[in-house]
Amino acid sequence: MSPRVGVVTFPGSLDDRDAQRAIRLAGAEPVALWHGTTDLSKVDAVVLPGGFSYGDYLRAGAIARFSPIMTSIIDAANDGMPVFGICNGFQVLCESHLLPGALTRNDHLHFICRDQKLRIENTTSAFTSGFAANQEIVIPLKNGEGSYIADERTLDELEATGRIIARYIDGNPNGSRRDIAGITNEAGNVVGLMPHPEHAVEAGFGPSLDGLTFFTSVLSRLVNA
Amino acid sequence: MARVVVDVMLKSEILDPQGKAVERAADRLGYSTIASVRQGKRFELQVDGPVDEAALASIHELAESLLANTVIEDFTVRVEDN
Numbered sequence: 281m282s283p284r285v286g287v288v289t290f291p292g293s294l295d296d297r298d299a300q301r302a303i304r305l306a307g308a309e310p311v312a313l314w315h316g317t318t319d320l321s322k323v324d325a326v327v328l329p330g331g332f333s334y335g336d337y338l339r340a341g342a343i344a345r346f347s348p349i350m351t352s353i354i355d356a357a358n359d360g361m362p363v364f365g366i367c368n369g370f371q372v373l374c375e376s377h378l379l380p381g382a383l384t385r386n387d388h389l390h391f392i393c394r395d396q397k398l399r400i401e402n403t404t405s406a407f408t409s410g411f412a413a414n415q416e417i418v419i420p421l422k423n424g425e426g427s428y429i430a431d432e433r434t435l436d437e438l439e440a441t442g443r444i445i446a447r448y449i450d451g452n453p454n455g456s457r458r459d460i461a462g463i464t465n466e467a468g469n470v471v472g473l474m475p476h477p478e479h480a481v482e483a484g485f486g487p488s489l490d491g492l493t494f495f496t497s498v499l500s501r502l503v504n505a
Numbered sequence: 506m507a508r509v510v511v512d513v514m515l516k517s518e519i520l521d522p523q524g525k526a527v528e529r530a531a532d533r534l535g536y537s538t539i540a541s542v543r544q545g546k547r548f549e550l551q552v553d554g555p556v557d558e559a560a561l562a563s564i565h566e567l568a569e570s571l572l573a574n575t576v577i578e579d580f581t582v583r584v585e586d587n
């Protein structure tokens with residue numbers, strides 16, 4: 281039986297269907313999860329998709345973080361379940377304190393939508409184990425609040441422990457500290473990424489197929505578990 | 506009914522691009538003495554019952570967990586006279 285990977289739909293989620301499609305193309309079974317319940321439907325991993333949960337009211341991700349499903353996801357993540365937050369999902373993970381730091385408005389104030397080059401710097405996390413060290417990839421980036429911020433001590437610690445999973449290359453699109461595009465927690469099971477791998481998983485759509493590796497990475501971890 | 510105001514501001518070391526944009530617009534409009542602008546949020550809470558120490562402690566907790574993200578923001582809590 282193929283692993284079950286949940287995708288949470290919050291009010292205002294946009295990329296939940298694309299995330300489900302990416303999971304399917306990677307060979308796992310996508311399971312739709314609803315924000316208003318605490319039921320994780322026995323999934324083996326969870327994706328928090330992009331979008332504008334609760335209209336980005338208060339702060340991006342701030343209200344989603346207190347939704348019923350997040351209570352279950354925070355507990356499961358602390359028990360080691362792989363959790364992948366993309367864009368708004370990354371914001372939710374920071375608001376939940378599952379990942380350190382915060383995402384703030386792009387330094388130039390513009391919403392950005394473009395294909396973005398990244399360098400994968402961590403090949404041990406649940407969602408990046410399928411990449412080669414320092415592999416360069418191109419996936420779409422689209423956000424208005426993607427500037428990653430943390431204090432210097434946290435940034436030093438992230439670098440020293442190899443927890444920066446991806447950095448922007450060929451230009452920092454939003455003022456993120458140290459060009460950070462994505463990070464992981466200490467255990468490597470919780471990963472947040474600002475650009476969108478789920479939009480680069482199928483030939484003919486998107487700039488590459490590079491995004492698929494994030495989903496096949498977690499699949500191989502679940503199959504080998 | 507008592508009113509408690511929670512003001513939330515980005516920490517001084519965090520870049521505030523919205524404040525900067527307002528600052529530039531003010532300058533364009535000729536308000537040349539405005540040296541800088543920081544933009545924040547104000548929450549007005551109507552409180553049932555007395556605003557005693559316990560009530561303020563609970564509002565403080567709400568501000569810390571929900572109204573502000575203390576990684577990037579500071580907040581103040583004050584009781585407003587009716």
